[in-house]
Each structure stands twice: as structure tokens, then as C-alpha cells.
């Protein structure tokens with residue numbers, strides 16, 4: 701039986717990576733195999749592309765070049781990892797997927813939204829997540845959390861207006877596709893957010909319980 705594809709989305713510092721680890725542990729505890737991935741990355745080619753994308757030295761990157769690099773990393777991840785894992789019946793959870801491209805390159809950079817959507821589907825060969833959770837938090841609180849005391853990467857270093865457009869982009873995506881995309885209030889403790897996350901995937905994950913595999 702085909703597996704389940706979940707994606708976690710949100711702006712910088714929304715806590716989705718922490719929640720991904722918790723969700724993986726929780727699903728694995730019922731004996732179901734889970735594959736955790738991140739975008740851009742998750743393959744050797746994708747990790748190399750990630751380094752180019754996040755390198756603060758890539759300052760002069762054209763918005764279309766940026767778009768195509770994200771899509772290239774995604775195409776490789778879908779073909780090399782996600783489709784085979786789903787075909788093997790695994791639960792695949794990806795930290796970011798094509799909604800990040802719509803929010804960052806579409807809403808925040810201002811590239812044409814229908815072109816971005818078209819390229820998203822080209823990169824994934826039509827694959828769409830079964831459920832997407834958008835972790836919503838005040839955009840500058842998130843950026844400060846993400847950067848911490850270290851150096852900002854190329855995207856984190858964008859200005860406050862950019863990060864606000866990312867946030868409202870994600871909320872617009874959720875409003876447009878309420879069946880697939882759910883918004884998680886990412887404020888509060890990690891335990892509180894974990895409970896909210898579980899409530900939003902339980903209808904999909906619950907039926908897997910006790911079967912040992914999907």
C-alpha cells in the first residue's frame with residue numbers, strides 16, 4: 701500500500717524542525733517506518749544546491765535562478781527518495797516542500813504565482829502532499845529565534861518586510877487549500893505545539909496504528 705506524505709512549512713524559526721523530530725518519534729513508536737527529509741537537501745545533489753542557495757556569498761543571485769535551484773533540488777529529492785519511499789509504504793515527512801517556494805519566491809520575492817505553481821508541479825512530477833502543516837509565528841520573533849547569536853544565512857538576512865510577506869504568503873496558501881493545508885499556532889511550549897500538531901494529523905496517522913507498517 702502506498703505511504704503517506706506530510707510536509708511541514710513556515711517562516712524562519714517557527715519550530716517546525718523541532719516538531720518534525722517529535723512527530724517522527726511519535727509515529728515510529730507505533731511501529732510505522734518514517735522517512736524524515738529536509739528541503740533543499742536530502743540527496744547529495746540537493747545538499748550541494750542547498751549550500752549555494754544559503755551561502756551569504758551568493759548575494760547577487762537572480763530571483764529566477766534562485767527559483768530554479770530550489771526546483772532542481774526538489775526534483776532530485778522526489779525522484780531519488782520520496783517516490784520510492786512512498787511506493788514502499790513509508791510515511792515521508794519533509795521539512796519544507798513546494799509551499800516554501802510559493803511563499804518565498806512567489807509571495808515574498810514577487811515572482812509570478814502561476815509560473816511558480818507550474819514549476820512546482822513540474823519539479824514534483826505532480827506529487828502533492830497528503831497534508832501540510834504551516835507553523836505560524838510572528839515573523840520577526842521567528843527570525844530572531846532562528847539566527848540566535850550566530851550569523852544569518854542568505855534568506856534569514858532578508859528584511860522584516862520580506863519575512864512578513866513570507867508569513868502572509870503561507871496564510872494565503874492555507875486559505876486557498878483548506879483541505880490539504882492546516883495552520884498550527886507555533887507559539888507556546890514545544891509540548892503544547894506537539895499536541896496541536898498531533899491533533900492535525902491524527903486522522904491520517906491514527907489508522908496506521910497497530911499495523912506495524914503502512
Ligand code: TMP
Pocket residue numbers: 712738739740770796797798800801802804805855856
Ligand atoms: P531551512 O532549512 O533552515 O528552513 O532553510 C531553508 C531556507 O530556504 C529558508 O530560508 C527558506 C528557504 N526556501 C526558499 O526560499 N524556497 C524554497 O522552496 C525552500 C524549500 C526553502
